[in-house]
Amino acid sequence: MTVRLGANRYGKAETRLVRVVREGPVHHVKDVNVSTSLSGDMEAVHLTGDNAAVLPTDSQKNTVYAFARRHGVGQIEEFALLLARHFVASQPSIHHARVEIEEYGWNRAGPHSFVRDGGEVRTCVVHHDRDGRSTVLSGLKDLVVMNSTGSEFHGYIVDEYTTLQPTTDRILATAVAARWRHTEPDAAPYGTSYAEVRRCLIEAFAGTHSLSLQQTLYTMAERALTACPEVCEVRLAMPNRHHFPVDLSPFGLDNENEVFYAADRPYGLIEGGVLREDAPDAGFAWE
Known part of the structure; x- marks a missing residue:
């Protein structure tokens, strides 16, 4: 019997991130859940266990936190695009990145006090390919x-x-x-x-x-x-x-x-x- 590797991807699911922006006594919060998935030249890791092409999922998690500090978190679609393009551009083995974000709302109860919004959850899914094509689903x-x-x-x-x-x-x-x-x-x-x-x-x-x-x-x-x-x-x-x-x-x-x-x-x-x-x-x- 002959078999071959099919479609595959890997990543870090549900990285919880809360970003606080301090404007004097008034604070603003972004509360998001970020999931990343990468695919590309990954045959060796599946067939022989060679990890040379693998960016660890822990590194993906750390990238989310570092980018939140360096770039802030504005519209979740823009943050997802930033992450997806970074992963594809930074590693030759990565040909495609998928980033999904959920955003949880908070209602202001004071300059730095908030009450969790019990309504719907805002979402986005971003795909970015090595050919430069990006797709954004809000x-x-x-x-x-x-x-x-x-x-x-x-x-x-x-x-x-x-x-x-x-x-x-x-x-x-x-x-x-x-x-x-x-x-x-x-x-x-x-x-x-x-x-x-x-x-x-x-x-x-x-x-x-x-x-x-x-x-x-x-x-x-x-x-x-x-x-x-x-x-x-x-x-x-x-x-x-x-x-x-x-x-x-x-x-x-x-x-x-x-x-x-x-x-x-x-x-x-x-x-x-x-x-x-x-x-x-x-x-x-x-x-």
Whole structure:
């Protein structure tokens, strides 16, 4: 039997970093989780254990901390690009770098006091190749939204295993995970773009009379693409957080869509992408 080495990468996952910027008595914080993955001329380490081409994952972690001190941490996309380009440029054996960052928000409670934001997490994934191509995916996750009405579900396939009853009035709730791709990574207004895409996703969810979660997903992505010319593709993953009306008839009570059981699993998972017709191919950048 003949075998060969397939696609591979390695790196340091979840380097926790908090950067404090001190402006006199007023402090600013950046709280991020950084994961790096490198690939390239790595055959020898797999086949013979020769580590000559390997930049240790501990060194990758230390680079994150050193760059945070030397360059600061502004927009997470810019910091990820800085790291990815450094790894590829600094070592001839490294042909591709992937950097993923999650950012956790804090609300100010005083000049140097903060309360952790319980909302969504801002994210980004950056890829950089030795050929100089960079791909930037901005995003968010755990954006929990709900419509208490204005959602229907009916007209679906019915087979011998179907027990779900059609409805013209249901709760629609989900935790949105979204990523969007920038056409020009070095010219993208990451901060304002993030705020605008987030606004579009929320407004489209709230303003759509939904006949399916798939329809809502498409409308949300379409709204973001229409409002943000710097974005060429949006991908969404939206678990359907089911809410089932509770049968109160044993207690002599009616229930006209007022009391629900919120089920956490199993759940429907709706995923999809919407892109401009002329959007360039992103290849494996979504991985």
